[in-house]
Amino acid sequence: MAKRKPVSIRDVARESNASLTTVSLVLNKRDGRISSATRERVLKAVDKLGYVPNRLAQSLQAQKSGFLAILVPELRHVFADPYFGELISSIEEAANEAGYKLLLEVAHKKDIEQKRHVELFQRRFVDGLLCLGSTNRDEFLGDFVGSDNAVVIVNNHLPALSLNSVMCDYRQAGVLAAEHLIDLGHKEIAYIHGAAEVQTASDLRESFEARLASSGIKMPKNHAADGLYTEEGGAAAAAQLLKTNPKITAIMAGNDKMAIGAIAGLKNAGLSVPNDVSVVGCDDLQPSIYADPPLTTIHTPLDEVGHRACSAVLALFDGKQDRVTETLPVSLTLRNSTCGPRKIR
Amino acid sequence: MAKRKPVSIRDVARESNASLTTVSLVLNKRDGRISSATRERVLKAVDKLGYVPNRLAQSLQAQKSGFLAILVPELRHVFADPYFGELISSIEEAANEAGYKLLLEVAHKKDIEQKRHVELFQRRFVDGLLCLGSTNRDEFLGDFVGSDNAVVIVNNHLPALSLNSVMCDYRQAGVLAAEHLIDLGHKEIAYIHGAAEVQTASDLRESFEARLASSGIKMPKNHAADGLYTEEGGAAAAAQLLKTNPKITAIMAGNDKMAIGAIAGLKNAGLSVPNDVSVVGCDDLQPSIYADPPLTTIHTPLDEVGHRACSAVLALFDGKQDRVTETLPVSLTLRNSTCGPRKIR
DNA sequence: ACGGACAGATAAATCCTTTTACTTCCTAAA
DNA sequence: TTTAGGAAGTAAAAGGATTTATCTGTCCGT
Structure with a gap:
């Protein structure tokens, strides 16, 4: 199974007798100034070659990764915990909706020590970060205070650090x-x-x-x-x-x-x-x-928290917002584990 | 909060009066032929500027993303299911160990229709794919048969499709x-x-x-x-x-x-x-x-399954292996929900 | 016949790294 | 004195896309 060489925009240009620019313009629908004849030629070539743009190149050029990371604490089987699971599910929904993909990050001690959490941004791994299960002891979160990174604390808040948060009341x-x-x-x-x-x-x-x-x-x-x-x-x-x-x-x-x-x-x-x-x-x-x-x-x-947190992090990244602190109302769900007190013992 | 322009290897080269190549060689420890004086200069500049390599550029050049995707079915709150959670946790461990990051992919119907699962590879999103909760109805998995993509079915197998798998017996x-x-x-x-x-x-x-x-x-x-x-x-x-x-x-x-x-x-x-x-x-x-x-x-x-599945997908990607089908033994865990049958009713 | 406007297309720069293929400069051997 | 060979370093290509600036023509108006 030899790895086939993938088709690049270059191949499409050659095949359709057009320039790289033209192909790119057609593909990105900024083709107001392209004649429909040329457009057709290009699209046919794209189809024939089965061309799909390489997203690493796109991201490199666009200066955005299209990823959000979910940071969870290092607990045994953390993903098996339905609390985190429910949050992750709802974040995924919102992210998918917005065309973003989700990266899983566990706050392994050795990674934190090496400031890997900051590198997540510096190295362009992600456009934003959603922190689940954070605690007042997570001093590393201080690294994000005052930075221009899109970071949101999900369903918590840290009085010691001025960070964005979306949580329940x-x-x-x-x-x-x-x-x-x-x-x-x-x-x-x-x-x-x-x-x-x-x-x-x-x-x-x-x-x-x-x-x-x-x-x-x-x-x-x-x-x-x-x-x-x-x-x-x-x-x-x-x-x-x-x-x-x-x-x-x-x-x-x-x-x-x-x-x-x-x-x-x-x-x-x-x-x-x-x-x-x-x-x-x-x-x-x-x-x-x-x-x-x-x-x-x-x-x-939690569904709502996840959705809003995701929106928030995107708004922060897009510079549409500077600061987010949301608090959502809760309610009582009555089932059968409570009743009046026993009379005498 | 204006976004600061990130430092690139260029800045380091300028600061240290060396060429791009030299800086790169030093950073990647392929610096046998670099004098220690130059090395020091470069490292000092790296430190001073806080340079970290842009991984989009690295991945683009290396032709590998450093990501693995976990594909889960589109079920309500799928991540809140401890079955998936436990698998994900163990896969994360193994992936982290190997220096890989994990991408979350939900098999949303509209994405599958648009062959987004294939694009995951074509567009260089990921180096490998781990499929959880697959069923015999997931015909889209057929798209991977005979391809050179590193795909592993986790804790299942599909008799109709010749795919790699790691599962319990x-x-x-x-x-x-x-x-x-x-x-x-x-x-x-x-x-x-x-x-x-x-x-x-x-x-x-x-x-x-x-x-x-x-x-x-x-x-x-x-x-x-x-x-x-x-x-x-x-x-x-x-x-x-x-x-x-x-x-x-x-x-x-x-x-x-x-x-x-x-x-x-x-x-x-x-x-x-x-x-x-x-x-x-x-x-x-x-x-x-x-x-x-x-x-x-x-x-x-499941822990073992997750670990092995992760190793398998990496071995496939690296071309160290061509085909994987593992079956792991199970055991009985005795607790209190069973006893001999009641005598009479 | 000439200048301007516009449509259609493209060359080249940019994003950032890694790697290949040289180039220089020395030293030691012949 | 020449020459082979090593040490230290770098220019340029490659990886794949987007975007800016520019270049041809064509057509219109005067």
Whole structure:
């Protein structure tokens, strides 16, 4: 299988007895000044030779790659996480729509150390970058502050760095979740939180606690536990919380994953959800539908976030916009993991 | 924020009073014939100007893009599916290791109609292509047969098309699952299958039924139902199967997703898993661990598949290999969704 | 018959690197 | 003194497209 030499615009020019310029003009429909006879000749040659323009040459000349990169953290099987998956899917839709292709970038430590993330732009790999799962610890993102690179933080924001972002309103999420539990009559409420270095996680927790407080419900220190953003962590946290504080009747988790883990942990401890303990999640990803019981959770419009983030990064690249910070409203999705508190224990 | 003009090798040459060639030689370490004084001058200039080579120009000249594409089917939220996610993660690892970047391609119908998948190569977008979730209906893959493009079908094979592939042994999977249920003493066994146009799905089913048959266990037509490769489908299929054939004591599902759905469907119908009905899945993806009960399933080494598929596509591109068909062994992962059949009903 | 306008087409520059094929200048051997 | 050979370096081509500036003609008006 010898590699056939690909046809170039030169071959088309020769075949059709026209100049490179003419061929290029015809192909790019800037052919106002080309006679239809010539145009036909050129198109026939293109067809005959099966010519397709080499996009490396095009990009080199146009000074744009036509690629956007998606940067995800270096976690085990990160792409198998439906949170990232849903975002990626929606970004892909929008990118495809706009004629862009998507590059996958994992923030491998060694790449970051070598400033590969900056090279992504310098070396013309991409026109824009969408950062998923960023945390306050990702200092390398500072390299983009003040640069003219089109970078958008997706579904998060970093108070320490002035960067563009498109995200859900996690403060509103906290309020909605709190109000739901308050409305159901819960008083002894616990919280399973994700990593503190994720700003939206802090936002969620703070607003949740603040809303409880404003209704006179206090959350002591020992009513909070770290769920490590994993099912295992959620399960362990739930088990421990109820062991330490048997009076707890409801648990809010920082995301669906931990909530689902929490349900498993509670069941394991012989408790029934929601009859003994109500559980609320946050994200509303597909697995929450198939949880047992199906999870009551805060719906975050990740599709919308993905689409807007993609539009934003393109607007930035095109210079149509200078700065983007969008916050999208969330809502409560009621399923079967919550009910009123048990009367007596 | 005006876009700064990027530094090119020209600027470095000027700054260091050397020729383009010299700079290039130094940068590419083919500098045997460059004096160390000159080398130093060049490197200093590179450093001072912050020069990084433009990879579009490099790729254009080298006639290779340094990209591999991952082609996935056009399914809603395809990236949120942990099956694809796990494969993508492992492919990414291998690609990164080899210095390659990954491009995401969704097989959108309109793109396929326009032969965009072939253009991926013709236009030098990628050096190789990894096809996930392909089916016997994907006739467009025929465009790659006999071409010199580096294309690998990942975790599947297409009998109608002579293409490279790396996959798990789904025939062995069927045998292992069947033997497990036979060993437990089951006689009334049902099957929830995925799409018939997925070859490995047929392989799995056929070998499963054949193994049962060789132990004298027949599976009548009405012991099989389509689970549509979704949780919902699995749930519906399980419910229907048990309604029609109340004597069924075990169900094998074509993948974990349908198995988890089946468990939900059975529970919903008031049946207990595994005490009333055993359920076996196939894939061994993360959610199967957190199913309730944790799912007994066939472990398919997707990580290994991803790694090997990536190596294969690179070997093909480099011309080190002409044809690849690998089949990797699977194993049974025992969890709690199976036990012996209930005695009486 | 001459200048201007316009249609149709093209040569050459540009984007940025790598690589091939020299050119110079020395040194050491004959 | 010539000459072969090595060391150090560079001009130019190639890779494939787009775009700018320019060049022929032709036709019209005066």
